[in-house]
Amino acid sequence: MQFEISKAFIEKIEHLIEEQNNQELLSHLGDMHHADIAEILDQLTLDEATYVIKLLDSEKTAEILMEIDQDDRERVLENLTPKEIADEIEEMDTDDATDIISNLSVELKDEVFKNLKDREHAQHIVELMRYDEDSAGGLMAKELIKVNENWSVTGCMEEMRAQAENVTRVHAIYVVDNKGKLKGRLSLKDLITAPSNANIADVYIENVDYVDVHTSAEEVARVMQKYDLEAIPVVDEIGRLVGRITVDDIIDFIRDEADKDYQMAAGISEDVDADDSIWELTRARLPWLVLALFGGFIAVTVAGQFESAMVNYGFLFFFMPLIAAMAGNVGVQSSAIIVQSIAKGTLTGSVWKRLLKEVGLNVLNGIILSIILFLGAHFILGRDYIVAFTVSTALISVIIIASLIGTFVPIMLNRYKIDPALATGPFITTSNDIFGLLIFFTIAKYMLGF
Template structure:
């Protein structure tokens, strides 16, 4: 790029898929990105801009004037264009819209800018092919020809009445096979899945996954057809949600990536580390109350890591299972049944581990009293951590908080403290 060998670059990128060009550009500086984009034709450039990662895009798009940007936005699908413009200052956004030539697209984008990014309205594109219920097949094909110019992938033709109320759909296969004079009314499938524009994006993903759909129409409360959501956007929603859950489970507080700035990375990690550390300091304070016992039986300290680690592990396991059954549509059966099951599993595993530790201590140590204290405390910690791990994600999800947080550091810290408490209470009760 540095030697600006235009011919070479054009040849290299010619025939390359826009998704691959955008991957290459993610490794380059903002100036180089701009330089390359200007060598591509605007429609390929528009695809590259929609496919490139947000951070890289926001970096190099600031180098363009609004007039230059409008050229690309004319060629971008309305949903991607709205997302891109949403990341820009209001003034730039208005200038870009004012400079665009494709008036239909401008109207589409303005419609879409109303919606929150994480609802069905924020995911949908306005480009689709619709047919009136009173038409026949040849009118329908004429419309596909006309509207098809703007629509990359048609998937299906939506059937609406005179007031744009969504009635059903006709598959491309049926249109292709049907006689030209057949009425749309005789051909269309009236029962189709659809979503309201305000529906949460994760529920949209669930519905499309449940019914194996590659596209779903979006309607408003009156039933008017507003747009459609395609599966590629939903796949991104699913992937993002999985990443968010992983981050919640591992105590990262923002959406960070390894390539983010050092400060952003350090900041994303710090909050939960401080929570964990505060827990540790509370624990230290708590243990301070048992200084006398500890100096009399220093061996008690030996088993602190065992107790806290096991409590943490059991809690994370329990909550992850609940999180996954919340995500996949829920546990069948009563709440009572659920807690009973958790109880039985906790007893089974608690007894196994307590027995193992007791056996170990009987063999390698001669303090039988301590062996009993440790095993009893371990069993109690497993019971409590199972219960906490089960109930926390349920409570979080009831309050609309991501339940995956329940497998994260906050709960581990709580379990550490509870574990210490149980251990020393049991010790105090049994050793006095």
């Protein structure tokens, strides 16, 4: 069961490719699971990977291509002829085939279509290409098993044997009427346990969850998770069954969304991986850093406004990083909890109640932290009472304001249909730095008088 690629094995494969020893290569890779071969290809050069893809059967390579990283896939495809790409497409489910074809250049797309022998498959791909990528139509595949409500169970079993050839996994059998409208579903289990002289109309389950082609991918994921569905049928504008979405597509979607929120919180604006090129990584990271730098300019200016304090209260400036860091940390905590609750769909109730709760929570945290700061500033750093009291008072004020900003901003962004995850990461830390310093120095000025 455990599959580990050893360095020695990779070297052996590379050696066999160099020698063009196809027979040996096939004996090593032929029986291997496509996901394992994909892992091996990840470690080979582009030319070596292309060599393997051209060597293996297109039934297998179609699956391998769907496993490898998108960037690598595009590079491999560039090395194949339109005929070879068409052979791969022929073996893929319509949803995967559509993803691949959509990413080809216009000319190549035409060439590939000309080489597709299975006209029905080609028509399905053309149909799927019309839908938005992030809609149910864009996620669905045409491969499904449907039976007519007027058939008998025995007739249905016959028909299914034929249809099942094209469907990798049978999640459910969908029942349609003579016009192709979705009426209900039937599990294989129901079919097996039904008396053989029954009619489909007697045994199918009418209460079937479905989405329509324009339902957003997010909503599809929510519905499938909520009702624990492994597949969901998709209907068109007039209720006709046109496709189905399976749970593995949804797992990918859930992971991508979680990754996106995480990266946003870390100040990375594109989906990047440690193995991407320096150029791609820079493009994802630099914009947030530039934003943070401009925020830093403002912070410098704010601090500069209180230059007069430097003569008698210079040590106040030593506290700036502490105040800024606490403001940033509190703000990110607050916004992260809101962002995650929005993502899970558990955020309900009034904004005011939520802000009030956040204030309550941070008054509690703020008092504890301010007492620690007071004791630390007085006994460890040796500042007198009034100064220790000043920075402690400033800290609790900064914590409360920072938490309010952290709570309020994502709720408002979400209300105006902007991704609330924007409010985590550099955006919130930078603005809280600025507000934090402003509050800190204003309170200090008032209390110490400078």
